[in-house]
Amino acid sequence: MNLYEAIFVRKSVRKYKMQAIDQTRLDGILHFAESLPMLFEGISVEYKIIDNTEQNQGLSGAFLVKAPYYLIIASDTSQNYKINSGYLLQQISLYLTAKGLGSCYLGSAKPKKDILAGLQHEYVMALAFGEGDQEVYRTAEKAKRLPESDIAVYKTEVKKPVRTLIKAARLAPSSMNSQPWRFVVYNNRIHVFCKKNIFLSSVLSEIKLIDIGVCLANLLVAAEELWVDVQLLRLDNISSTVFKKNEYILSIKLC
Numbered sequence: 001m002n003l004y005e006a007i008f009v010r011k012s013v014r015k016y017k018m019q020a021i022d023q024t025r026l027d028g029i030l031h032f033a034e035s036l037p038m039l040f041e042g043i044s045v046e047y048k049i050i051d052n053t054e055q056n057q058g059l060s061g062a063f064l065v066k067a068p069y070y071l072i073i074a075s076d077t078s079q080n081y082k083i084n085s086g087y088l089l090q091q092i093s094l095y096l097t098a099k100g101l102g103s104c105y106l107g108s109a110k111p112k113k114d115i116l117a118g119l120q121h122e123y124v125m126a127l128a129f130g131e132g133d134q135e136v137y138r139t140a141e142k143a144k145r146l147p148e149s150d151i152a153v154y155k156t157e158v159k160k161p162v163r164t165l166i167k168a169a170r171l172a173p174s175s176m177n178s179q180p181w182r183f184v185v186y187n188n189r190i191h192v193f194c195k196k197n198i199f200l201s202s203v204l205s206e207i208k209l210i211d212i213g214v215c216l217a218n219l220l221v222a223a224e225e226l227w228v229d230v231q232l233l234r235l236d237n238i239s240s241t242v243f244k245k246n247e248y249i250l251s252i253k254l255c
């Protein structure tokens, strides 16, 4: 299974066997993570795998999932670092899926003080992972997602690859399954928007930026699978009349 195929079977796994994973496999996970290019040039990140097989060795917080391992990502705080972190974590989650392991994002968990103190950058998020004590795969039809017509508007006729990219993006996981992404498609350009908070309409909640990065990972993994070259653009003065109360994030040009 490759990363693209993993998009269609991945699910959040919240029950794990607390058994150790072979060190070679753990090294493979870190190696994969460290080989990932950044979505935005110049951002520096670091990863750490926390061994929790002895339990309660590293993370605490709300909605914590007990798992034998946690992969944490820390980043410098340059522009778009949250989107970038989501983009990286989702590829790691897909890699774990492809390797038969379960994973689950932990948006509210915090590492304990000694772990935080050992990080060079700011802690961003954790991903629980390990051998699932439940099925780690699910068919795409079973994923609870908004219909494509709610999240994407096609302003022109588009070629099939564009629709394939949107279908992959639609399946992305998000915090509380909020699915904040919206797409307006013109010819070979996909304009990406994010739903604003209802109460703080001009400010995107930080976690939504991670969600957007997660979604962009699905979209760009699909582009790679289809051998479609893409360019990320940030256009000035773009707003959506279709998706009101949304904030423009960026555009993806299919070359």
Ligand SMILES: Cc1cc2nc3c(=O)[nH]c(=O)nc-3n(C[C@H](O)[C@H](O)[C@H](O)COP(=O)(O)O)c2cc1C
Residues within 6 Å of the ligand: 010, 011, 012, 013, 014, 062, 063, 064, 065, 104, 105, 106, 107, 108, 109, 143, 144, 172, 173, 174, 175, 176, 177, 207, 210, 211, 214
């Ligand atoms: C940024 C982010 C944060 C999340 N935080 C948590 C969390 O703290 N606890 C949890 O159990 N699930 C968490 N999730 C998992 C979502 O609840 C889950 O992805 C969503 O409900 C869709 O389900 P699926 O992943 O099985 O498709 C998070 C997901 C994302 C992308």
